[in-house]
Amino acid sequence: MIDYADLMTKAERLRKQFGEDNNSPIDIFSLAQGIETLTIVYYPLGNKISGMCIKGTEERCTIALNSSMTLGRQRFSLAHEFYHLFYDNNMKSVCAKSIGTGNETEKMADAFAAYFLMPRxxxxxxxxxxxxxxxxxxxxxxxxxxxxxxxxxxxxxxxxxxxxxxxxxxxxxxxxxxxxxxxxxxxxxxSDLYRPLPEEKQYRTYGHYINQADQLLNRDIVSYGKYEELLLTAFRDDLVYGTEEGGELID
Known part of the structure; x- marks a missing residue:
């Protein structure tokens, strides 16, 4: 049986861990990128999967989000994967597209995600x-x-x-x-909440992987060519070729 009171407590506790109160909206993508050992991958995962969480060694973990889903759903999927990341003992989980389906753990993760984004x-x-x-x-x-x-x-x-x-x-x-x-x-x-990411941004990797690639280059452990290869493997052609539109503004 699912203990919803416990899930609410866990959601409130994690918000507090991130330095957030239990009344305000949160920027969950910013919170995720603040986790130093977390790699976030955006990739079109088809019509049945909304996300997945894979735990590695030394707390290094990867969360993948279905970038072909709407921004609102991606936020929910990320909160869902936070449950697996912080409270699930399984090393790997896959989140179905439909909310409230799957085994008990998946339903618990769905409830947690809702409480995390929208405290009761x-x-x-x-x-x-x-x-x-x-x-x-x-x-x-x-x-x-x-x-x-x-x-x-x-x-x-x-x-x-x-x-x-x-x-x-x-x-x-x-x-x-x-x-x-x-x-x-x-x-x-x-209407951004109801739309997926633009197609050119549906393949992206952020977080620990990109930082590690940069450190390998700075320590002369890999060549610049290998560094670019690592970035391209992570769909970061924007960093290799400078394909991101617009320049940086200092304001």
């Missing part, structure tokens, strides 16, 4: 304030405001609002089948 008290506070303006009933516009505030996918927001009792099962099924991108744009929001 913070979600309730946000939802209650919005509902008070509409006669006690949550609207689609309110849900969009919530998912934009916490930076989560529409699916994640709807499931959590259902779990917290703000929408019933019938409303859940209806809301899951609604495309909200145009509505979000009409409300003045960016």
């Amino acid at each position: 008290a913070a979600l309730a506070d946000k939802a209650d304030k919005l509902i008070s303006k509409h006669g006690g009933k949550i609207t689609l516009q309110d849900i969009i405001r919530i998912e934009q505030y916490f930076g989560v996918s529409h699916q994640t927001a709807v499931y959590q609002l259902n779990n917290c009792g703000y929408i019933n099962r019938e409303e859940l099924d209806a809301l899951l089948n609604i495309s909200v991108r145009r509505q979000a744009e009409a409300m003045g929001y960016s």
